[in-house]
Amino acid sequence: MSVLVTGGAGYIGSHMVWGLLDRGESVVVLDRLSTGFDWAVAPEAKLVVGDIADDDLLDRLIAEHDIESIIHFAGSIIVPESVADPLGYYLNNTVKSRALIASAVRNGVKQFVFSSTAAVYGDPDEIPVSEEAQLRPLSPYGTSKLMTEIMLADVAKAHDFRYVALRYFNVAGADPRGRTGQSTQGATHLIKVACEAALGKRAGISVFGTDYDTPDGTAVRDYIHVSDLISAHIGALDHLRTGAPSLVANCGYSRGFSVLDVLRAVESVAGRKLTVDYAPRRAGDSPKVVAKSDRVRQVLGWQPKWDDLDTIVAHALAWEDSLRRRNQV
Numbered sequence: 061m062s063v064l065v066t067g068g069a070g071y072i073g074s075h076m077v078w079g080l081l082d083r084g085e086s087v088v089v090l091d092r093l094s095t096g097f098d099w100a101v102a103p104e105a106k107l108v109v110g111d112i113a114d115d116d117l118l119d120r121l122i123a124e125h126d127i128e129s130i131i132h133f134a135g136s137i138i139v140p141e142s143v144a145d146p147l148g149y150y151l152n153n154t155v156k157s158r159a160l161i162a163s164a165v166r167n168g169v170k171q172f173v174f175s176s177t178a179a180v181y182g183d184p185d186e187i188p189v190s191e192e193a194q195l196r197p198l199s200p201y202g203t204s205k206l207m208t209e210i211m212l213a214d215v216a217k218a219h220d221f222r223y224v225a226l227r228y229f230n231v232a233g234a235d236p237r238g239r240t241g242q243s244t245q246g247a248t249h250l251i252k253v254a255c256e257a258a259l260g261k262r263a264g265i266s267v268f269g270t271d272y273d274t275p276d277g278t279a280v281r282d283y284i285h286v287s288d289l290i291s292a293h294i295g296a297l298d299h300l301r302t303g304a305p306s307l308v309a310n311c312g313y314s315r316g317f318s319v320l321d322v323l324r325a326v327e328s329v330a331g332r333k334l335t336v337d338y339a340p341r342r343a344g345d346s347p348k349v350v351a352k353s354d355r356v357r358q359v360l361g362w363q364p365k366w367d368d369l370d371t372i373v374a375h376a377l378a379w380e381d382s383l384r385r386r387n388q389v
Contacts, residue, residue: 062086062125063297064169066112066160067133068105069096072175072231072286074240076131077105079290088125090118091134100240113156118163129171129297130164132157135204138248139179139344142201153204158211165219171300172212172223173293178282178310178349180206180227188282188314188352191227199344209308222306224296229282229312229351231289233372234379241286241379250319251283251373254326255380257334264335267319272347278319280348282312285366285375295360307359312351313367322369329373 063080067073068089073096080087087105090112101107106125110117112134121127135153136142142149157174164172179202180195197203212223232251234241242252257265270277292311299307317325327334356362366372 061128062088064088064090064121064125064127064130065133066090066130067096067135069093069098069101069107070133071242071244072289073133074100074102075235075286075290076133076293077102078235078239079294081105083294086125088121088127090121095244097243100243102239111156113159115159115163118160119167122163122167122169127167127169129173129300130160130169131173131293131297132160133175135175137201139199139201140248140342142199142204143343146200149200149204150207153201154207157208161211161215165215165221170221171297172221173296173300174208174212174223174225176209176225176227176308177202177205178227178229178312178351180209181349183346184349187316187348188350189310190352191308191310191355198346201344213306216306222300224299224306225308226292226296226311226356227308228289229284229310229349231286232283233285233287233366233375236287236366236375238378238382241376241383243383250281250322251326251376252380254323254334255330255373255376258326258330258332258377259380259384261380261384264337265323266337266339267323268339269341269345270338271341274318274348276318276320279345280316280318280350282314282316282350283322283369283372284312285364285372288364288366291365292356292360292362295356295362299360307355309356309359310351310353311356312353313364314351314353316348316350317369322373325369325373326377329370330377
């Protein structure tokens, strides 16, 4: 039996593939390579280039590779872009997820792990935010993910189908062994952008919003190392394989850092100053979002290994430097 990883050529998905292979799983990757890279997929995995909404392709893959579980990363993830192109986000993140879920039900795949987001909370009333908080996303990105969560819950009630939806906070860093990392050109992730600036790939970095109700006026986020996030997915998969019920859980460290905190960490680890431009707030951004992560720890037995901002930055910088060398070859 195999695990199907959609979006497995992307940032988080490529880490997931390595994590599964490291424990001896058989892995099939489905990715249309719109933002991912074929070279980012571990060679031991089977890469199929295609769309998650291609019913015929999915039916064939599930049958040919005896797919037991699906881990779903494929989708669009940039908040400001979703505000400018809501229909594109509802297509990629909601309509196509509906097609993937339908394929799972049609072919008897009963275990589904979904890449959701803290953006479903919007601007939460209480910090840290728990899974029981009101869901009121501020962007089409957050809404598109919430709509998929709703579909999963309804499908699980109607069919022999169970799921885990993991609500990510701010994912950063790279594989500690240097096998993969955030490779997308023009990425908007803060730590990625700051590392590019530290290595001279960008002239500087913009800080969007300095008037938030936070200690230094910049937005506060809960940054989680990508490898710790992958271990939560492994726990989610094992949870479903035991026959345990569906679950929604936050993935974060329950500790927040401001934008300026992150920039200082990058400067410290890189040993150089950044050129910083201060700009107005972006549409769809929340002032402060930090996870309450008791559930993922208690139910899935999740124990982070890389819970340190300097370590996250160091791994991100190392990967960024390896990309620079790769592109010079």
